[in-house]
Structure formats: structure tokens, C-alpha cells
Amino acid sequence: MPILKNAGMEIIHISAECYPVAKAGGLGDVVGALPKYQCESGDIAKVIMPMYRTKFLYENDWQVDYKGNANLGNLYFEFTIIKESTNKLGFDLFLVDINGLLDRQKIYGYDDDAERFTAFQIAVVSWISSWEHSPDMVHCHDHHTALIPFMMQHCYAFQHLAAISTVLTIHNAQYQGWMGWDKSLYIPRWDLWKRGLLDWAGNINPLASGVKCAGKVTTVSSSYMEELRIQANGLEKLFQFEQGKCVGILNGIDTQVWNPATDAYIQHSFSVKTLTTGKAKNKQVLCNRFELDINLPLFVFIGRMVGEKAADLLPDAIKTAIYHGNRNASFLVLGSGQTSVELEFQQMIGAYPGIFNAVIGYDEQLSHQMYAGADFLLMPSRVEPCGLNQMYAMRYGTIPVVRSTGGLKDTVVDMGDFEGFGIRFNEASIADINYSIGRGIKVYQDKTHLTWMRKYMMQIDHSWEGTVNEYKQVYLSLK
Ligand code: ADP
Numbered sequence: 001m002p003i004l005k006n007a008g009m010e011i012i013h014i015s016a017e018c019y020p021v022a023k024a025g026g027l028g029d030v031v032g033a034l035p036k037y038q039c040e041s042g043d044i045a046k047v048i049m050p051m052y053r054t055k056f057l058y059e060n061d062w063q064v065d066y067k068g069n070a071n072l073g074n075l076y077f078e079f080t081i082i083k084e085s086t087n088k089l090g091f092d093l094f095l096v097d098i099n100g101l102l103d104r105q106k107i108y109g110y111d112d113d114a115e116r117f118t119a120f121q122i123a124v125v126s127w128i129s130s131w132e133h134s135p136d137m138v139h140c141h142d143h144h145t146a147l148i149p150f151m152m153q154h155c156y157a158f159q160h161l162a163a164i165s166t167v168l169t170i171h172n173a174q175y176q177g178w179m180g181w182d183k184s185l186y187i188p189r190w191d192l193w194k195r196g197l198l199d200w201a202g203n204i205n206p207l208a209s210g211v212k213c214a215g216k217v218t219t220v221s222s223s224y225m226e227e228l229r230i231q232a233n234g235l236e237k238l239f240q241f242e243q244g245k246c247v248g249i250l251n252g253i254d255t256q257v258w259n260p261a262t263d264a265y266i267q268h269s270f271s272v273k274t275l276t277t278g279k280a281k282n283k284q285v286l287c288n289r290f291e292l293d294i295n296l297p298l299f300v301f302i303g304r305m306v307g308e309k310a311a312d313l314l315p316d317a318i319k320t321a322i323y324h325g326n327r328n329a330s331f332l333v334l335g336s337g338q339t340s341v342e343l344e345f346q347q348m349i350g351a352y353p354g355i356f357n358a359v360i361g362y363d364e365q366l367s368h369q370m371y372a373g374a375d376f377l378l379m380p381s382r383v384e385p386c387g388l389n390q391m392y393a394m395r396y397g398t399i400p401v402v403r404s405t406g407g408l409k410d411t412v413v414d415m416g417d418f419e420g421f422g423i424r425f426n427e428a429s430i431a432d433i434n435y436s437i438g439r440g441i442k443v444y445q446d447k448t449h450l451t452w453m454r455k456y457m458m459q460i461d462h463s464w465e466g467t468v469n470e471y472k473q474v475y476l477s478l479k
Contacts (some may be wrong), residue, residue, distance in 0.1 A: 009136040009475060011038060011045045014124055016107060016117065016144040018049050019257075021056045021093065023364075024107050025304060026251070026388045027142060027171045030220070033254035034471070036090035037464035041472070048127075050102040050120050051082065051095035061085040065094065070126050072119045073185040077101070079123040096123050114179045117144040118186045125151045129158050137475050139167045143177035146210025147187065150197055153213060155188045165478040167471075168214035170207070172385055173232050174308060177206035201234060208235055211242055215478045218471075220386035221407035222248030231383075247474055250410055251386040252464030253395065258371075260396045260458075265368035272458050275397050276451060282373035286332065290357040296330040297444035299401070299437060300374040302367050302389055305337030305345075310380040310403070310428040315344040317380070317433040322352055324434065329441050330355040332374070334366055371396040376440045382428045384408045391462045394421070397454035399443075401436050403428055411462070415443065421453040 017023050019032030035045035051057065066081040077098055084093040097103060101116045110116065125148055128135070140148050146168055152161040179186075180203060187198070200208035211217050219225045225248035228239040239246065256262075260278065261271045267285050270278020287294040305311035318331050333345055345358040359366060371377070377393040379402040386407035390400040394411075401423040402408040412422035423439050425432040443449055 009043045009472075011035070011043055011137045011139055011475070012128070012135045013045060013047045013139045013141065014121075014145040014148060015047065015049050015141040016120075018047050018089075018093070020089075021049065021095075022052050022054050022107050026220075026386060029254065029388055030169075030171065030251055031141060032089065033252065033257070033464055034468070036254070037252070037468045038471070039091050041468050043472075046092040046094065047089075048081075048094045048096065048124050050107075050116075051097040052107060053103055053105050057095070060088065062095070066127055066130070068123065068126050068130065070119075070122045071188070072115060072122060073183075075115075075119075077119060077123075079119075079126075081123075081127055096120055096127075098123060114177065114183060115186070117177065118147065118179075118183075121145060121147050121151065122186075122188060124148065125155075125158050125161070129161055134161070134164050137165050137167060137478075139169065140210060140214065141169050142171050143175055143207040143210070146177065146206040146214075147198075148210075149213035149215075150190075150194075150209045151187065154194045154197065155190045157188050165475070166214045167216045167218060167474060167478070168210040169218045169220065170211075170228075170385070171220055172308075173207065173219075173228055173235060174383065176200075176208065176233065176235070179204045179206075200238070205235075208238055211235070211238055211246075215245070216474050217242065217246045218249050218474060219246070220249065220251045221410045222250065223409045224248060224385040224406040227383075227406060247470075249467060249470045249474070250407060251388060251391075252467040253388060253391045253462045255395070255463045258368075258392050258395050260372055263368055263372070265365045266372040267369070268372075270372075270397075272455050275454055275458065279373070279397055279454075282369065283375070284373075286369060286373035287330075290332055291354065292330045292332065292357060293354045296328060296355065297375045297441055298330050298332065298373070299376045299378055299440065300331070300370045300398075301333040301335065301378045302370055303335050303379075305335045305341040307338070308381060308383045309337075310382050311335065311337060311341050313380060313428060313430055313433060314378070315341065315348060317430045317437075318348070318356065320430055320434050321437045322355060325438065325441060327355055329437060332356075332370065333358045334361075334363060334370060336360050336362060371398055374398045375444060376401050376423075376437075378433070378437075379403065379408060380425075380428050380433050381405060381408065387411070390422075394457040394460060395462070397458050399423065399440065399450075399453060399457075401425075401440055403432070415439075415449075415453060419456070421457040 017028035038045035
């Protein structure tokens with residue numbers, strides 16, 4: 001779909017992640033791509049994010065744009081806004097440096113994350129409030145930035161920003177940023193009558209506040225939007241009440257980054273035409289490195305090893321598949337998360353030579369090589385707001401084996417249905433995963449069907465162009 005060219009809007013994305021600066025999951029991918037394609041469509045999209053100590057920071061040139069100070073309760077802090085000098089990512093990128101709070105190795109996982117991200121939001125809003133002009137749109141992402149609509153409307157120091165339109169995109173509603181009311185002093189002096197806009201179930205709930213205060217709320221697939229009214233980690237009633245301002249927009253994928261014909265991370269590039277030989281060569285590389293039997297269908301898992309992804313079921317599901325299936329498939333997993341799951345996988349390394357291996361950790365390059373070399377990608381997720389992995393897999397001709405939930409339901413058609421190219425199952429259970437692996441092993445023998453499915457899904461358009469237009473409609477509805 002062509003991108004609608006239009007009079008440029010200035011859109012300010014505020015996020016905790018942005019690929020390739022800092023990424024922990026899909027949020028990073030989306031914020032690294034959406035602004036780029038918005039700029040291509042004629043808008044002026046910019047990204048503001050925390051300055052962590054990442055490789056990207058040290059490898060690029062920066063200029064100081066602004067210096068300011070603010071308070072987080074009783075803590076006075078200074079902050080600096082730096083800008084990447086060369087427009088390397090296709091949009092203006094600004095980092096917020098708050099000495100001692102944000103400049104750390106990891107993005108999340110510190111005891112003072114509430115303080116870190118509240119200070120980040122205060123710094124961002126303070127900076128925007130110093131501008132001589134108003135942007136057209138402030139677009140927040142997830143709970144780390146979801147207090148911003150409240151701050152812009154109800155903190156006395158920022159009320160001149162109240163007329164600026166705001167959008168909140170929810171990439172994952174499981175995490176909400178809860179804080180006790182003892183931390184309410186962190187938020188710059190605000191209208192106490194508005195306490196209800198911060199509160200949910202007796203705590204300050206930044207995500208809930210964002211849903212209440214933002215002009216529009218989007219989630220990253222339509223099915224997930226519907227599911228949130230039934231299951232939203234305590235916010236179901238809020239999503240039911242606010243459904244009039246909520247819209248589901250399926251994520252795109254960055255087809256410049258995720259392209260098997262040009263991907264510098266993979267050893268053998270390939271296209272739809274050269275799919276069969278290209279994939280075989282990439283599989284060979286993976287099988288050599290991880291000592292897996294090249295003749296077996298290769299199932300991989302890439303992702304956070306957490307309950308949402310049903311990673312806890314995988315060790316037993318894989319063992320069952322190995323025993324019941326007479327060792328006729330091989331498995332490779334990449335990820336980190338729950339210690340018990342990591343340990344189980346570690347113990348399985350060596351126990352099943354030729355058919356199982358695991359890498360515990362985060363490895364961007366290996367993930368690309370796995371999408372390229374695998375035959376099947378397993379995603380038994382209990383919750384999947386959009387899921388990007390299945391779309392990357394499809395682009396590299398790897399058949400997704402997914403549970404029917406959220407964005408997986410919206411992007412994968414079961415091979416038993418008309419023009420189906422994937423494998424879907426209903427329950428996050430060992431039995432369903434095993435049955436689906438069995439279906440995969442069976443279709444792997446049918447090379448004609450297999451090749452048709454691979455070629456078909458490689459050509460599905462998941463690019464950002466259509467999605468950019470949908471976001472544009474949301475912005476325009478607020479004008
Ligand atoms: P999430 O819920 O984690 O955001 P998504 O499917 O939306 O899930 O996005 C996951 C992104 O993170 C994909 O780009 C995937 O390839 C990447 N990813 C997840 N875990 C790892 C890992 N261990 N190593 C490399 N990439 C990973």
C-alpha cells in the first residue's frame with residue numbers, strides 16, 4: 001500500500017526502547033521503525049528515550065541540545081538532552097541523560113525503576129515545555145512513559161501543554177508500573193482533585209493513568225484489544241469503559257532490517273526464488289554450529305523465557321516430542337528469563353546430542369540466523385499483544401507454529417484453512433504443542449506443500465506503510 005503523503009505533523013515518540021539504540025523486545029523494534037516510516041510519509045517524527053550505557057551511545061556522535069534541572073520529590077536532579085548528529089536512523093533521536101539514574105547497562109530490572117522512569121518523564125515534559133512551539137502529537141509507549149499525558153494536563157508547571165494531543169500505545173499491558181501512593185510526591189505539583197486519574201485499586205498505576213488521560217489509546221493488534229476487555233492484569237473494567245477511544249493497529253515489520261536478500265547478519269542471503277537452496281545453506285550453518293542433525297526438521301524458539309511466552313512448558317514439550325516422536329525433529333532455543341526455565345534448558349544441553357541445543361542470553365545476530373536457518377518457529381504464548389517473531393519467521397520462509405491468541409491469531413492462517421501457511425493451536429499445553437510439532441514433522445515430508453507455504457508467506461506484506469496510514473488516522477481524529 002502506498003504511504004499517503006500529507007502535510008507534515010510533528011510527532012514526538014517517547015519510549016524506554018528504540019532499536020538499534022536499546023532493545024529488550026518488540027517495543028524496541030516498533031519505536032525503531034515506525035518513526036522512520038512516518039518521516040518517509042512526510043511527517044516529522046522524533047524519538048526521545050533514556051540514555052543508557054549502550055554500544056550505540058559510544059559508537060555515534062552526539063551534540064548537546066538542552067540542559068535542565070527538575071525535582072523528583074525531594075531529589076534535585078540535572079539532566080542533559082543529547083541529539084544524534086547525523087540522522088542515522090532516519091529520524092531525530094534524542095537521549096535524556098540523568099546522571100546516576102538512567103546511565104546504566106541494562107534498560108530495566110533495577111529496584112529503583114519507578115524513580116528512574118518517573119524522573120525520565122519529568123525531564124522530557126520539562127524540556128518540551130521549554131520549546132517555543134508545540135508539537136502536533138506526543139506519542140507515548142507503554143507504562144514507562146504513560147504518566148506524561150497526566151503531567152501535561154494536570155501538573156501546574158506544564159498546563160500550557162494541555163492542548164497538545166496525546167496517544168498511548170500499549171505494547172504489553174501485563175506490566176503497568178505500579179507505585180504506592182507514598183511516591184505521589186515524585187510527580188511535580190499537581191491538582192489534587194485529579195487523584196482518580198492516577199489511581200487504580202489503591203496504587204498509582206501509570207498505565208491506567210495513561211489510558212484515562214491520553215486522547216487515544218492503541219494496542220498492537222485488534223485481537224489483543226478485544227482480549228484486554230477480558231484479561232488485562234486487573235485493568236479489564238478500564239478497557240471496557242474506555243473502549244470508545246481504543247484502537248487496535250497491527251505492528252508492521254521493518255522490511256529493510258528483516259530482509260533475507262540483504263540481511264548482513266546471515267551467512268547466505270536468499271529470496272523467494274532462491275529459497276530452497278538459500279534456506280538449506282543457512283540451516284547447514286546452524287546445524288554445524290550447534291551440532292544438530294541436518295536431516296531433521298528444525299524447530300526453534302526465540303524470546304523471553306517467561307510465563308507470557310509459555311516458555312515454562314517448552315522443556316517438557318520438547319522432551320515429550322523427542323521421546324514420542326522417535327527423535328525425528330531437532331530443537332534450538334535462544335532466550336533468557338525465568339531462572340528455572342533457563343536451568344532446565346541448560347540441563348538438556350548434552351542430554352540429546354544431535355537434536356537439542358540452547359543458548360541462554362540475548363543475541364541479535366543469532367536470532368536472524370535462526371529465522372533464516374530454521375524450518376519452524378515455536379510460539380506457544382499465553383499472551384501475545386502482537387508478536388513480531390512470527391512475522392520475521394514468515395519473511396525468512398520459516399513456518400510459524402503458534403497458539404491462537406492476540407496478534408498471532410491476526411497474522412497466522414492455519415495450513416488446514418484456505419491459503420493457510422502456518423500451524424495454529426488453541427491451548428498453551430504440552431499436548432497441543434506436541435500435536436502441532438507432529439503436524440509440522442508431517443508437512444516437512446511433503447516438500448511441494450512445504451515450498452508452497454514458504455514462498456507464499458515470504459510474500460505477505462507486513463511492511464509499515466499500511467500501518468503508518470492507520471496511525472495517521474488516529475492522529476487526525478484528535479485534531
Ligand atoms: P516481546 O513480548 O518480547 O516484545 P515480540 O515478539 O514483540 O516479543 O518481540 C521480540 C523481539 O525481541 C524480536 O525482535 C525477537 O527476535 C527479539 N528477541 C527476543 N529474545 C531475544 C534473544 N534472546 N536474542 C535475540 N533477540 C531476541
